Amino acid sequence: MATTGRGRYAVVPAAAVVPTAAAARQEPVVPTAAAARQEPVGESTGSSGIVDVPDVSAEWYLEIVDLTRSTPSWLWELAALFTEAVVGLFAVMLLLVWWRARKRGAAVMARALLAPAGVVLAYLASEFSKTLLRAPRPCHTFPDFEIPAECPPASDWAFPSNHATVAGAVAVGVLLAWHRLGIPTALLSALGACSRVFVGVHYPHDVLVGVLLGGLVASVVVVALSRAVSPLVVRLRERRGFGVLLGAGEVAEVGAARPRRQHSAVE
Helix, strand or coil: CCEECCCEEECHHHHHHHCCCCHHHHHHCCHHHHHHHHCCCCCEECCCEEECCCCCHHHHHHHHHHHHHHHHHHHHHHHHHHHHHHHHHHHHHHHHHHHHHCCCCHHHHHHHHHHHHHHHHHHHHHHHHHHHCCCCHHHHHHHCCCCCCCCCCCCCCCCEEEHHHHHHHHHHHHHCCCCHHHHHHHHHHHHHHHHHHHCCCCHHHHHHHHHHHHHHHHHHHHHHHHHHHHHHHHHCCCCCCCCCHHCCCHHHHHCCCCCCCCCCCCC
């Protein structure tokens, strides 16, 4: 009896009980980077043997999958949970930015409101790119690979990664609205994006392009529109019904007799 992967076994003929180098080359027990390179997938392939995937990205993915298989089972479960739950942590970060902005100037609140808007637009841009390019996920290209996460449906394309796009947009949006929270958010975003490769559902270039796309869209939305949205925030704060959403802002903004020290747009 020989193992065929993480916790799977198969009956081996008696003549093959003692493995030899030739037998190992003919019937690899577990898919590895070397085995994947020996059997090209697709018609237009590079030296990695994977269709329409940069060689460097393919090599990194295959090596990371080999590394993942050597990790303990508890890490598999934790990685599979974290790679999905991190989206909820991103929402918490955006809520913290908004809550703080309720007691800050109009420029801060404008950026706090535009940050999630940038995330939504970045996600839509990523989803449009995926349906246009229709790049298959590695877990469909190599269905025999055992990975921590469940492989998404074949219609859920790989390039670019939606999770990585959201991660990049959140990191940039929070950084522009609240510098102090932006640093830990950027670290969380990087970890969340990289987890998509660790759990086996994306190539590294899917994640890299996704982060860059999300960061670019978020920066354009927040920087380009914050000056136009700030006067709107001032006007809405003077109306009833918007106190909970926008807060009172700084005392000087609502015409208090005694001015207070102005806060900078980004601390």
